[in-house]
Amino acid sequence: MNQTLNQEDSKNTLRKIEDDLIRPLRNHKGFELWILFLLLMFIIGGYAYIIQLKDGLGVTGLRDYVSWGLYISNFVFFVAASLIGMLISSVLGLLKIKWITPISRIAEMIALAFAMWAGLVIIIDMGRPDRFPYVLLHARLQSPILWDVTVVTTYVAISTLLLVLPLIPDASILKRRMTDAPKWQQFIYTMVSSGWIASPEQYAIIRKSMRILAILIVPVALAIHTVTSWLFASTLRPGWDTTIFGPYFVTGAFVAGVAAVIIGMYFFRVNYRLANYITDFHFNRMGQLLVLVSLVYFYFNINEFLVPAYKMKTMDVHHLHGLFAGKHAVMFWSVQLFGLIIPLILLIFRPFRKPLPIMVISIFVIIGAWLKRYLIVVPAQEHTFLPIQNVPENFMVYQPTAVEIMLTLLPIAGVLLIITIIAKLFPVIPIWEIAHEKGVDESILK
Amino acid sequence: MNRHIYLIFALIFFGCLPVLTYSQAVWTVSSADAAKKNPVPANDKSVNSGKSLYNAQCKSCHGDPGKGNGLPLVPKPQDPTSDIIQKNSDGALLYKISNGRGAMPRFKDVIKDEDKWNIINYIRSLKKGKTASSETSVPDAIIQSFEGKVELAFRFVDSTKTIIVKAVNPKEGVLIPVPGLGITVFAKRYFRDLKLNADALITNADGEVEVDFPGSLPGDSIGNVLLLARVTEGVSDSVAVSAQIGWGKPFVYINPRSERSLWNSTWMAPWWLLLSYFGVVIGVWGTIFYIVLEVGKLKKIGSQQAS
Numbered sequence: 001m002n003q004t005l006n007q008e009d010s011k012n013t014l015r016k017i018e019d020d021l022i023r024p025l026r027n028h029k030g031f032e033l034w035i036l037f038l039l040l041m042f043i044i045g046g047y048a049y050i051i052q053l054k055d056g057l058g059v060t061g062l063r064d065y066v067s068w069g070l071y072i073s074n075f076v077f078f079v080a081a082s083l084i085g086m087l088i089s090s091v092l093g094l095l096k097i098k099w100i101t102p103i104s105r106i107a108e109m110i111a112l113a114f115a116m117w118a119g120l121v122i123i124i125d126m127g128r129p130d131r132f133p134y135v136l137l138h139a140r141l142q143s144p145i146l147w148d149v150t151v152v153t154t155y156v157a158i159s160t161l162l163l164v165l166p167l168i169p170d171a172s173i174l175k176r177r178m179t180d181a182p183k184w185q186q187f188i189y190t191m192v193s194s195g196w197i198a199s200p201e202q203y204a205i206i207r208k209s210m211r212i213l214a215i216l217i218v219p220v221a222l223a224i225h226t227v228t229s230w231l232f233a234s235t236l237r238p239g240w241d242t243t244i245f246g247p248y249f250v251t252g253a254f255v256a257g258v259a260a261v262i263i264g265m266y267f268f269r270v271n272y273r274l275a276n277y278i279t280d281f282h283f284n285r286m287g288q289l290l291v292l293v294s295l296v297y298f299y300f301n302i303n304e305f306l307v308p309a310y311k312m313k314t315m316d317v318h319h320l321h322g323l324f325a326g327k328h329a330v331m332f333w334s335v336q337l338f339g340l341i342i343p344l345i346l347l348i349f350r351p352f353r354k355p356l357p358i359m360v361i362s363i364f365v366i367i368g369a370w371l372k373r374y375l376i377v378v379p380a381q382e383h384t385f386l387p388i389q390n391v392p393e394n395f396m397v398y399q400p401t402a403v404e405i406m407l408t409l410l411p412i413a414g415v416l417l418i419i420t421i422i423a424k425l426f427p428v429i430p431i432w433e434i435a436h437e438k439g440v441d442e443s444i445l446k
Numbered sequence: 447m448n449r450h451i452y453l454i455f456a457l458i459f460f461g462c463l464p465v466l467t468y469s470q471a472v473w474t475v476s477s478a479d480a481a482k483k484n485p486v487p488a489n490d491k492s493v494n495s496g497k498s499l500y501n502a503q504c505k506s507c508h509g510d511p512g513k514g515n516g517l518p519l520v521p522k523p524q525d526p527t528s529d530i531i532q533k534n535s536d537g538a539l540l541y542k543i544s545n546g547r548g549a550m551p552r553f554k555d556v557i558k559d560e561d562k563w564n565i566i567n568y569i570r571s572l573k574k575g576k577t578a579s580s581e582t583s584v585p586d587a588i589i590q591s592f593e594g595k596v597e598l599a600f601r602f603v604d605s606t607k608t609i610i611v612k613a614v615n616p617k618e619g620v621l622i623p624v625p626g627l628g629i630t631v632f633a634k635r636y637f638r639d640l641k642l643n644a645d646a647l648i649t650n651a652d653g654e655v656e657v658d659f660p661g662s663l664p665g666d667s668i669g670n671v672l673l674l675a676r677v678t679e680g681v682s683d684s685v686a687v688s689a690q691i692g693w694g695k696p697f698v699y700i701n702p703r704s705e706r707s708l709w710n711s712t713w714m715a716p717w718w719l720l721l722s723y724f725g726v727v728i729g730v731w732g733t734i735f736y737i738v739l740e741v742g743k744l745k746k747i748g749s750q751q752a753s
Binding site (some may be wrong): 158 | 516637708709723727742747749751752
């Protein structure tokens with residue numbers, strides 16, 4: 001809070017902020033088209049899923065040896081991208097870093113959408129989804145898979161709370177302003193606002209709860225991606241048999257997440273005309289954050305590849321050769337160069353941290369991050385410790401099928417749909433927190 | 447000039463002399479050492495342990511017996527079947543193995559005397575024309591097929607843990623020993639039974655064969671082992687007998703699934719795992735529920751103040 005405004009100024013400032021942030025919720029230009037597009041992706045994906053349900057996982061490129069393919073790569077990517085909620089609103093929030101206020105909700109939306117769909121992607125990867133309850137009914141506590149199911153669910157719960165809690169005061173404001181909205185929409189606002197009257201006790205509860213959750217989500221978020229890395233690292237396979245997988249995954253997740261938030265920021269800034277709220281300054285800061293996390297991730301990459309490459313243990317040779325000079329080499333080096341090293345170098349220079357250039361760079365980073373998950377998941381399975389003998393050719397090399405690719409689009413559309421819906425119902429920037437920063441009297445934030 | 451040539455010749459001659467004499471020197475052993483008698487009987491057990499010792503300690507230089515493929519050293523480590531080695535007396539062999547010479551290592555303190563004798567027994571068993579013999583089998587034993595009825599019976603010598611199997615032919619109330627049958631003794635175990643003798647033993651004139659009970663063989667919880675003797679050669683019917691003997695090492699089977707471990711079923715997971723999993727889950731979800739309750743309070747405050 002910079003300065004406290006008097007009652008009159010408070011009212012005017014709040015009105016201005018409300019107008020700016022609520023306007024996009026009423027403006028539906030291009031919205032139908034976008035929903036139509038997402039729906040189309042859903043139909044394509046749904047069609048593919050029906051085929052897969054009917055004919056089984058045989059319609060995918062998954063076979064005995066490479067049994068994790070696009071779906072699991074996608075899962076790892078989703079879990080990675082969801083980690084950003086924790087970095088932005090918890091870590092930076094607890095460090096009392098002010099500039100995150102207008103982007104914290106964007107980060108939370110992205111986190112929740114990716115985390116929710118991560119769980120669903122796993123079900124897509126099951127040949128018999130009707131057996132999903134068995135994961136819990138016949139749970140084996142010793143299995144990292146169960147830990148993963150547990151921690152993903154927990155993370156979704158905490159992320160939901162971290163998204164919903166700051167929505168409460170805003171929902172109360174929306175209830176007052178959006179009187180022309182359809183009944184169901186007003187009902188949602190009433191529900192979410194949960195009797196908000198901006199009393200000091202209510203503020204105290206909200207602030208305390210958010211603080212507890214912000215602390216709680218740090219270990220849970222670290223756990224979610226560390227456990228995901230253990231799904232691989234606790235398995236005996238060249239390329240996965242490494243001890244740094246936990247931090248390697250976590251730092252890689254921050255890179256993907258920061259890039260995702262930057263793209264989201266750019267989209268909302270342009271489409272929701274929020275240039276006064278999500279400013280060049282914010283992009284600059286996020287650019288610096290991306291440089292920082294990329295450097296750390298780069299450091300882990302060096303460890304992950306240089307050390308085994310220096311030793312070239314017999315079993316690692318095929319795997320590493322495949323990545324460095326073999327059939328995955330083009331993808332591997334493109335990902336390292338265009339998805340990590342070049343973005344890292346470019347973003348050191350201020351002009352590249354302007355909104356448009358940094359958004360373009362972030363798209364490269366995020367595509368790189370997706371492909372990197374593929375490179376972690378798939379090639380390692382092509383070279384097992386046990387010799388692969390007398391099996392059909394398609395058991396040894398993995399080639400995603402059309403059905404698989406179509407079905408991978410479904411969760412991606414799903415994530416975008418969740419973000420779209422939340423961003424259409426609620427302001428993407430917390431009104432009350434911005435108003436509070438501008439010095440508006442707290443008691444009128446209802 | 448001439449003088450130089452002589453000098454060179456002389457030098458070469460004298461220079462080579464030690465080498466020549468050395469390589470041709472006989473390896474003399476004092477008569478007392480040479481006369482030492484081998485105290486270890488040359489039975490199967492001794493020969494077998496001698497064989498494994500030879501393979502471990504000597505084969506690398508002396509090669510496979512009978513193949514002459516020892517290392518190309520000078521002088522050459524001779525083949526153990528060769529006359530050069532075989533013409534040594536037992537005592538001389540012991541002396542040479544113990545003390546070594548040149549490239550032949552000194553085994554005095556490396557192998558204990560009893561084992562050296564075992565090796566010597568083994569070397570002797572390799573002597574050309576002599577097949578590996580043992581005292582338990584009849585020297586000139588040959589399998590003879592037998593037409594009549596055969597019965598087997600066990601007899602156990604506790605002091606030496608020796609198993610004796612006797613084959614008889616019951617004829618009008620009299621039990622007549624059957625020589626020349628091939629008999630194998632097994633210890634019962636899961637899947638395939640364990641053979642106690644590698645090749646079938648041949649019954650002697652008393653119709654008997656002898657097998658040493660392996661001291662390390664585990665039995666049940668009180669050391670009982672189920673033995674099985676079977677006529678494997680000489681009769682067309684299958685003739686067998688079994689008996690239980692308490693000579694085995696007592697072995698208490700602990701079902702691995704009765705212990706907590708990572709690979710056991712869920713509730714048999716290690717304590718630390720159960721505690722950390724449920725500890726963390728209860729802690730985190732407890733906090734989540736606490737927050738949900740707190741949020742519930744918001745509504746109450748709202749409606750209280752409104753009224």
